[in-house]
Structures are given as structure tokens and as C-alpha cells.
Amino acid sequence: MQANMPRLQHRALPLALALSLALSLAAPAAWAADAQAGRAKAQACAVCHGLNGLSTAPDAPNLAGQPALYLARQLKAYQSGERRHEVMTLMAKGLSADDVANLAAWYASISVQAQLPP
Numbered sequence: 001m002q003a004n005m006p007r008l009q010h011r012a013l014p015l016a017l018a019l020s021l022a023l024s025l026a027a028p029a030a031w032a033a034d035a036q037a038g039r040a041k042a043q044a045c046a047v048c049h050g051l052n053g054l055s056t057a058p059d060a061p062n063l064a065g066q067p068a069l070y071l072a073r074q075l076k077a078y079q080s081g082e083r084r085h086e087v088m089t090l091m092a093k094g095l096s097a098d099d100v101a102n103l104a105a106w107y108a109s110i111s112v113q114a115q116l117p118p
């Protein structure tokens with residue numbers, strides 16, 4: 001019985017490594033994002049997009065509950081110039097790749113409810 005123990009460990013280690021590698025490869029990039037860091041960064045966005053991601057400025061879209069993929073894509077589009085807007089092009093320029101992922105994760109993590117009119 002005891003003689004088998006080292007053999008078991010030998011087999012378990014590569015298995016655990018393979019499993020953790022598979023999990024890390026399977027995890028979408030958004031999982032690595034830090035929503036709380038995004039929340040702190042979002043202070044700079046709140047004047048137009050609201051503290052809760054529901055916009056306070058009439059020409060600014062709601063960000064709360066939008067998919068992180070979509071939000072990150074828009075911010076990158078402002079950065080690259082593919083999408084242009086006086087304010088947002090400037091706002092996006094100051095964001096690092098981590099900021100973009102974290103902000104997207106933060107706004108995506110806010111849950112919103114939609115109610116149809118009667």
C-alpha cells in the first residue's frame with residue numbers, strides 16, 4: 001500500500017498541472033480582469049455615465065450591464081480611432097489595456113433590469 005503512494009503522487013502531479021493549464025487556457029480574458037479596480041477607475045466616468053453605470057448626461061449611453069466584450073471593444077475602438085467622439089476619444093486615450101479590461105468588467109458586473117411598458 002505504502003509503496004504505491006509515490007507512484008500515485010507521480011501521476012497526480014502532471015494531471016493537476018495539465019488540469020490547471022487547461023483551465024487557464026479555457027478562461028476568457030475577462031476572468032482575469034479586476035472589477036473592483038475598474039470600479040475605482042470608473043470614478044472618472046461617473047460624471048457622465050453615472051456612479052452605477054446609468055448615465056446622467058443625456059448624450060451618454062448607459063454602461064451598466066453591457067457585456068464586457070462589447071465595452072472593451074468600444075474603448076479599444078476609441079483608442080484606435082476606429083470610433084471617434086470628442087470626449088470619449090480623449091477619455092479612452094488615457095486608459096491602459098488593464099484599465100479597459102477592468103472598467104469593462106466593472107460595468108458588466110452591475111445588474112440591470114428592463115421593464116416593458118404596460
Ligand code: HEC
Pocket residue numbers: 041042044045046047048049057059060061062063071072074075083084085087088091103
Ligand atoms: C464628459 C462625459 C463623459 C465622460 C467623463 C466619459 N464618457 Fe464615455 N461616453 C460619453 C458619451 C457622450 C458617449 C457616446 C459617444 C459616441 O457617440 O460615440 C460615451 C460612450 C462611451 C462608451 C461606448 C458605449 C456604447 O454603448 O457604445 C463607453 C464604453 C464609454 N463611454 C466608457 C467610458 C469610460 C470607461 C469612461 C471613464 C474612463 C468614460 N466613458 C467617461 C461621455 C463621457
